[in-house]
Amino acid sequence: xxxxxxxxxxxxxxxxxxxxxxxxxxxxxxxxxxxxxxxxxxxxxxxxxxxxxxxxxxxxxxxxxxxxxxxxxxxxxxxxxxxxxxxxxxxxxxxxxxxxxxxxxxxxxxxxxxxxxxxxxxxxxxxxxxxxxxxxxxxxxxxxxxxxxxxxxxxxxxxxxxxxxxxxxxxxxxxxxxxxxxxxxxxxxxxxxxxxxxxxxxxxxxxxxxxxxxxxxxxxxxxxxxxxxxxxxxxxxxxxxxxxxxxxxxxxxxxxxxxxxxxxxxxxxxxxxxxxxxxxxxxxxxxxxxxxxxxxxxxxxxxxxxxx
Amino acid sequence: xxxxxxxxxxxxxxxxxxxxxxxxxxxxxxxxxxxxxxxxxxxxxxxxxxxxxxxxxxxxxxxxxxxxxxxxxxxxxxxxxxxxxxxxxxxxxxxxxxxxxxxxxxxxxxxxxxxxxxxxxxxxxxxxxxxxxxxxxxxxxxxxxxxxxxxxxxxxxxxxxxxxxxxxxxxxxxxxxxxxxxxxxxxxxxxxxx
Numbered sequence: 001x002x003x004x005x006x007x008x009x010x011x012x013x014x015x016x017x018x019x020x021x022x023x024x025x026x027x028x029x030x031x032x033x034x035x036x037x038x039x040x041x042x043x044x045x046x047x048x049x050x051x052x053x054x055x056x057x058x059x060x061x062x063x064x065x066x067x068x069x070x071x072x073x074x075x076x077x078x079x080x081x082x083x084x085x086x087x088x089x090x091x092x093x094x095x096x097x098x099x100x101x102x103x104x105x106x107x108x109x110x111x112x113x114x115x116x117x118x119x120x121x122x123x124x125x126x127x128x129x130x131x132x133x134x135x136x137x138x139x140x141x142x143x144x145x146x147x148x149x150x151x152x153x154x155x156x157x158x159x160x161x162x163x164x165x166x167x168x169x170x171x172x173x174x175x176x177x178x179x180x181x182x183x184x185x186x187x188x189x190x191x192x193x194x195x196x197x198x199x200x201x202x203x204x205x206x207x208x209x210x211x212x213x214x215x216x217x218x219x220x221x222x223x224x225x226x227x228x229x230x231x232x233x234x235x236x237x238x239x240x241x242x243x244x245x246x247x248x249x250x251x252x253x254x255x256x257x258x259x260x261x262x263x264x265x266x267x268x269x270x271x272x273x274x275x276x277x278x279x280x281x282x283x284x285x286x287x288x289x290x291x292x293x294x295x296x297x298x299x300x301x302x303x304x305x306x307x308x
Numbered sequence: 309x310x311x312x313x314x315x316x317x318x319x320x321x322x323x324x325x326x327x328x329x330x331x332x333x334x335x336x337x338x339x340x341x342x343x344x345x346x347x348x349x350x351x352x353x354x355x356x357x358x359x360x361x362x363x364x365x366x367x368x369x370x371x372x373x374x375x376x377x378x379x380x381x382x383x384x385x386x387x388x389x390x391x392x393x394x395x396x397x398x399x400x401x402x403x404x405x406x407x408x409x410x411x412x413x414x415x416x417x418x419x420x421x422x423x424x425x426x427x428x429x430x431x432x433x434x435x436x437x438x439x440x441x442x443x444x445x446x447x448x449x450x451x452x453x454x455x456x457x458x459x460x461x462x463x464x465x466x467x468x469x470x471x472x473x474x475x476x477x478x479x480x481x482x483x484x485x486x487x488x489x490x491x492x493x494x495x496x497x498x499x500x501x502x
Contacts, residue, residue, distance in 0.1 A: 026405075032442065034441075038438070300392070300405070304402040304403070305398065
């Protein structure tokens, strides 16, 4: 088993499959009378969040608590970080408190990688800058597998701001390990030129959403971050929505079995219309529930044994 | 399930293997336990058999099949994975979690018979009791094992025992079943005086 989870490329096929299989067992706990397992009793998981992220943090917190681990939430606001403490000093503090795992969200790409060198415990990347978000990729893969029954041979379109998306990067890496084919779709300004070759060979790029839709099993819409809208990556929000937003007529171009995913939070009316977001094809609510199961699986597989 | 690793000796010794139960014996023992369950539960009403993986699972299915043959009652069968409840999780590399399958009727208010292959330290059964408490509230819990080899470390005993095998701690008992290993057999390995 791997010691840290920093990238969507960290788990090989066997490990990724084990994580998804374990997540399926963890999911059964949610339907039980006692939604708790004793597997991580006495272990400490620190949620170290340098960026606001309520949904990811509470997902990790719920996962750790369902496994009976002790959870310490550390957010940068109002903490020693606001007083100027460096990442390394914060890491050493957590180390001294006996953290068995550190779940880290940081605005700088690569921060979890550095952190992994400084602490003895496991580090889980909960999103670093525009780099990676591997547990999101795992929960997306889990959702695809539970909806469509398989991952190998699936064709997945990832649509939107690929340039700034850690979700897209982790998904491309993990899906290529799992044998799915990915097409990145978006305006040319938001798809880096060499990204397909750099991430995973076989990844395709298209600038025409309508041409791609009839051939995919999964369409994953990325959030258009509001702060990007003023940076001239596209002429206007309305033009973006017209060309790359998923609306009802576009959704009906999809094959009957295809599903629509979104990592959340959504901009309804921008990259996805309410008609699509609330349709039976949408897995958006399932993704949130699956997030807890997948994160339980990751924490159990990293911390459950003596592999520290 | 609860067998210690074969003891390594510095002096090379003849590896000793003794077949305790052969294929026909295993079947007879399963038949007897099935009869005993029927007798002790007055016809196996409101009873659920829960196998503890790996080999408790096929044993539970066989017991249910035999009970159905003898008295024409269908006893629900399930699987109870105890991995996440083990007390030795941290002593080994992370263990894979297996499926837990409860029968459609659930286990609340039922008489549960836990089924395992070997009863040794009792720690597996302790974990199973904890797991059971988290998935429901049975009326009562009983334990059926193919082999009891002694050396209990916890105050646990079986209600149905296929065969008591007096063993030394250094010995190991290995149960193989057709479903998991291709052959029904119980073997005793090692032992200093053999």
